[in-house]
Amino acid sequence: MGRIGSQLLKGTTPLLVLSVLRDGELYGYEIAQRIRERSGGSFAPSEGSLYPALHALEAEGALSATWREGDKGPRRRYYRLTNSGGALLAEHEAQWSSFALSVARTVGGEAGR
């Protein structure tokens, strides 16, 4: 299960981030780890895409965030899903399945009606 070409990833970051946050409160670095684990190593979001995505989701009101001092190491910013974030997640999931279905139909060739 190798790494995936970065172009395919475009647009999936919010979906992945919101998904792992269903587990509960997580901080940024941890979110990246979860995504890496859950995807079986296929996805390893770079910091340059993860942090901007988190900031955007927070600005949209999909995530709420608080700083906490780490007992060891530097401070962390913990993120949690808001209600509207849950709704956004559902939207992204629906959009994703519609997309994946359309690709399957187009590639498979079973005439989309």
Next chain:
Amino acid sequence: MGRIGSQLLKGTTPLLVLSVLRDGELYGYEIAQRIRERSGGSFAPSEGSLYPALHALEAEGALSATWREGDKGPRRRYYRLTNSGGALLAEHEAQWSSFALSVARTVGGEAGR
């Protein structure tokens, strides 16, 4: 089955183009129509992305192309899959399923591995 956000599309154009060309020889405009039909209207590749993609695939040797005069209307450029294009298609298909599977696992949360 509404239209899909353009970011998700990134990187899928070669896969879609190569896929519809399995049917046989097609010209550019027709390729776009096939993709639109097969996807059930979800995908409607713009000319600004389709033609550059065709040129790139041709330059790579995945497609061979010839001009033909249309009996009616302007001339058309017909594309057909080469052997290496068939191999490239298989590659893109494999990469796509790996990608889709990874998304499903990450979103679904059934622990990767």
Next chain:
DNA sequence: ACGCCGTGCATCACTATACGAGGTAGCATA
């Protein structure tokens, strides 16, 4: 003591690629 590595957040330049608008052109129809 010093450098290196892992954690943790952030930003930057670079890059790939989709979109829409614009251009050229032929033919058909109103």
Next chain:
DNA sequence: TATGCTACCTCGTATAGTGATGCACGGCGT
């Protein structure tokens, strides 16, 4: 005449991922 569909191409713009860099903390090896 002009509008619209076919058919090709190219350009400017926007989006968003990557890797590099920077700051900062703490632990480990030499």
